[in-house]
Structure formats: C-alpha cells, structure tokens
Amino acid sequence: MPVRHLRISGVRNLQPLVIDPHPHVNFIYGDNGSGKTSILEAIAVMASGKSFRTSQLKHVLSHDHDRMEMRVGLSDPDLGECDMESLRLKSGDHLLKLNGSVLTSQAEAAHWLPVQIIEPNTFKLLSGSPEERRAFIDWGVFHVEHTFMDQWKTFRKHLKQRNAVLKQKEAEWLDVWNDGFIESAEAIDAQRRAYLSRFKPEFERILKQLDPEIGVSLAYYPGWEKDSKLADVMQRQQERDMVLGYTQSGPHRAELRIKCDKQPAAEILSRGQQKTVVAALKIAQGALFQQESKRSTIYLVDDLASELDEKHRFALCRLLEELKCQVFITSIDKEKLTDVWKPVASKVFHVEHGNLNEETPNE
Ligand SMILES: Nc1ncnc2c1ncn2[C@@H]1O[C@H](COP(=O)(O)OP(=O)(O)OP(=O)(O)O)[C@@H](O)[C@H]1O
C-alpha cells in the first residue's frame, strides 16, 4: 500500500510540502540540516504516533507553527484509494482520520500504514532494553494476527489488577486474578512463539544475503523460566511478588536474545555489523508480513551511508528492491544513493533549507 500522495506542514524546518512519491523507490538527498530526516520522521509520527528521534513530540512541531498536519493518499489492497490525515496541536491534542472518519486508536493508523525504520540509531535494537525487542516481535505479531491487540489489552488489564492486589497485600484476592492473568499471558506467548518460528528462517535467509560472514542466533525467552508452566512459576513466586508489590514473570518480561558465539551480539559485533543485523531483522519482518498479509511495508531508510560500506549498501538496496515495496531513502550525497544501485523505477528529491523538490531524471 504505497503512499501515492504526501502533504506535510508544521514539521521541524520543513516548508509545507506536497509530493506524489514513487510507488517503489524515493531517493531524498540534501546537505546536513536540510530536512531529510524530518520528512521520514513526519511519516513515522503519522504511522506510529512516535518519533524515532525524540520521545517528546513537541520537538517535532516547527518552532513557527502551532499545529502539524500530515496527510497521505494510500492505495490499499482492501480499501482501495484512501486518505489518512493526522493533526497534532501544540497543546498535545491530536486527531487521526481515515477517509474523513475519526480513527479511535493509533493502532488503526499503524494497521493501514505499516512502516519499518532503518536509521543511524537503529543498532539500539540490539544494544537497547528488552522492551525494544519485545516491541519488535509485537510489530510482527500485531500486523498478521488481528486478535493480538485485544489479547494484549486484556493481559495489561489482568497485570494491572494483579499488581494492585500485590501492592495492597491482599493475598486472598490473588487466586481470583491469577487464572485470567495466566490465560491471557499464555495466549500472547503462543502468538509470539508461532510468529518467531516463522520469522527465524526468513531472518537467516536475509542475513545470509546481506552478509554471509555474520553468524547470529535468535532465542526467545517468554518472560518466565523456559521449561516451566507459568501457573507453577506464579505459585512459586507468589510470596516474593507480594514483597516486591509487582508481578515478576510474564509476557511483559519477554525477551528476544540476539547472540553471536553465545555472547550478546551488541557486545561482539562492530557498528556496521550491528546495523546489518538490524537491517536483516527489519527486512525479514517486512518480507514475512508481505507473504502473510499480501500487503507491503513502507521502508524509511535514513542516512543509508552511515556505518555501511558500498558492498553492504548495495546488498541492502537490492533486498529492498526485491521486496517491491515502497522505500524512502535519504543520504547527504546523491552519489552515495545512486552509485551502488540504480533501481528500475524511482524518483529523486532534493531538499534545501526545508524545501523539497523533485528532480527530473536527467538533472
Ligand atoms: N522544532 C523545530 N522547528 C524548526 N526547525 C527545527 C526544529 N527542530 C529541528 N529543526 C531544524 O530542522 C533542520 C532539519 O533537521 P533534519 O534532522 O531533518 O536534517 P537532515 O537533513 O536530516 O540533516 P543531517 O544530514 O545532518 O542528518 C535542522 O536544521 C534543525 O536545526
């Protein structure tokens, strides 16, 4: 479901822009500070409600504006041509609409606009907290299992209730909440497990194409002792949970362990190798999503050249081309984008002081 039409205003230094991106490859180049990342950031904010650069969206709003507005025209296999709008005010209020009807959650926007981001800080998926890797697994599950979001909400409710009981030291109420907690926890675990068993071979295939010399293994930890039943673990940990005032084990503690020679990959691999592994994770996720949903991901690749040599840039671009999905890819140098790779179909945009202009092919 490529973005056919894009309007952005009120974002960082960008002048209000209106473009018709190419359904496959969009190269965006320009000097430092010209606004390249801001364009990708605007698309990411619209899709996920979050920026990959800041945890506070107020920083994304242009200093000279009191609102940021984004609008995309999408061509979706289920909905056909559709229009998504996002309005965010300085006050923090925001509104999302699909074909003029208000969307009640950000998850709905994420469903219609599935975006994957590869950017210079992307290696944090390996070195950052387990939460980032849980979010990574859950992106994949959410986009193929339509019951996952509701199951996750049910689990959060049970976890909150159980933690409240633990805090109040109301031991007599624990049994009441345990059953629902365990049932919803196991449902989430089963979906994550099933997803990862399909994901792993895809990841291995992609990583081999990006760099056959990097050996990395993925191991899923459900959030409790691997070979024990959650009900037994809850029983064993009940006293300690009561002392701590929270639930120690469960899918909220799940982890995807990414290892290299039995050591955490983040401790062993170079930055370029880490970026390659993360790119393989993200491309594998998009490829699997495409196979299972017949829809496709939009890739936002910021600063392609950072950390990656020519050979790896080429391999990454070829994989993105094979996916036949839509890509927005930035670089300071036009040559660093087009030297290694000339996709069959693409558009080139130049950004200068927040102004984005499409270049004609012979420029
Ligand atoms: N809230 C804001 N309002 C206005 N301008 C801003 C705001 N936040 C950042 N800027 C400016 O926006 C510009 C664009 O930043 P951006 O990160 O998009 O540039 P870039 O082209 O990706 O640069 P680089 O090549 O260094 O990554 C910067 O000059 C920055 O100072």
Ligand SMILES: [Mg+2]
């Ligand atoms: Mg940038």
